[in-house]
Every structure is written in structure tokens, then in C-alpha cells.
Amino acid sequence: MNIQFILNGDDIQMTVDPADRLADLLKRKSLADSVHVNCGLGSCGRCMVICNGRPANACMIPAFQLRNAEIITYEGLVQTPEFLLIEKACAQHGLELCQFCKPSVYLLLAVLLEQHNRPSGDDIRQLLSAVNCRCSASEDIFTVAAAVYHLKEGRFNGHAGK
Ligand code: FES
Numbered sequence: 001m002n003i004q005f006i007l008n009g010d011d012i013q014m015t016v017d018p019a020d021r022l023a024d025l026l027k028r029k030s031l032a033d034s035v036h037v038n039c040g041l042g043s044c045g046r047c048m049v050i051c052n053g054r055p056a057n058a059c060m061i062p063a064f065q066l067r068n069a070e071i072i073t074y075e076g077l078v079q080t081p082e083f084l085l086i087e088k089a090c091a092q093h094g095l096e097l098c099q100f101c102k103p104s105v106y107l108l109l110a111v112l113l114e115q116h117n118r119p120s121g122d123d124i125r126q127l128l129s130a131v132n133c134r135c136s137a138s139e140d141i142f143t144v145a146a147a148v149y150h151l152k153e154g155r156f157n158g159h160a161g162k
Pocket residue numbers: 036037038039040041042043044045046047048057058059060
């Protein structure tokens with residue numbers, strides 16, 4: 001089966017097995033090292049990508065669903081202004097995430113920035129619950145999510161970076 005999709009702005013065409021999942025394809029072709037496969041069952045959130053604007057676990061996306069899809073991974077996010085806002089909010093609050101959680105949490109925060117003008121605490125908790133962080137950083141992630149909004153508003157008011 002041949003498929004075509006967009007990965008971080010690049011046109012990808014490949015032949016896949018019908019049983020393949022996106023996580024398999026990314027690993028096999030070394031297309032996105034940030035996508036970590038842990039549980040392989042859609043429950044840990046460590047293989048997070050943005051698929052057509054929505055967060056999704058790459059281990060649960062069948063290859064056939066990728067036809068004409070737009071996928072963004074952490075590697076694509078680092079090239080965006082949103083990445084800088086998230087980095088800044090993390091630095092301000094001393095949030096240090098492990099290598100497994102960081103890509104997924106950053107992608108979720110980017111989706112939050114894109115989808116919500118003023119997310120409620122419940123919006124933030126619901127979205128971020130997709131990543132199974134079990135360390136002491138988990139509460140700080142929520143603080144940073146709120147801080148990202150203050151930075152975003154500052155940016156749109158012309159105060160970014162001050
Ligand atoms: S490896 Fe995909 S959700 Fe755990």
C-alpha cells in the first residue's frame with residue numbers, strides 16, 4: 001500500500017504494510033527520534049504527534065489513516081514561535097522534563113496555544129493528562145501551561161522577550 005503525507009512540512013511518500021502504525025514508520029525510516037514508543041497501547045503518551053491539528057499517539061495511528069494527513073512532531077515544533085514561548089515559560093518556572101515526556105508535553109502545550117484563547121484549568125488538565133508523567137514535574141507542567149498564556153498575550157501586545 002502506498003501512502004503520502006506531510007511530516008513537518010516535508011512531503012513523504014512510502015510503501016507500507018496495512019498493519020503498520022505511524023510510530024513504526026517514523027522509527028523504521030528514522031524520521032522523528034523524538035517519538036518514543038513505550039507502551040505501544042495508546043496509554044503513556046510518549047509517542048505524541050500532532051495529526052491534522054490534534055494531538056494523537058503515533059502508536060495508535062494506522063498507516064491508512066495517514067493518507068494526505070499533516071503530521072507535526074517535536075522536530076517540527078522547534079522551528080515555530082510557539083516553541084520559543086514554551087521554552088521561555090519552562091525556564092521561568094524551572095521546569096525540567098525528562099527526554100521521554102518533553103516532546104509530548106511541548107506538543108500538547110502547542111495545541112493548547114492554538115486551540116484555546118483562555119483555557120480553563122480543566123481544559124489544561126484534560127489535555128495534559130494525555131502524557132503519563134509520574135515524577136515531581138507533573139504539577140509544574142500545569143503551572144507552565146498557564147504561564148505560556150501570559151507570554152502569548154505579551155507577544156501579541158508587542159512585549160515578547162521583555
Ligand atoms: S507508546 Fe504510544 S501511547 Fe505509549
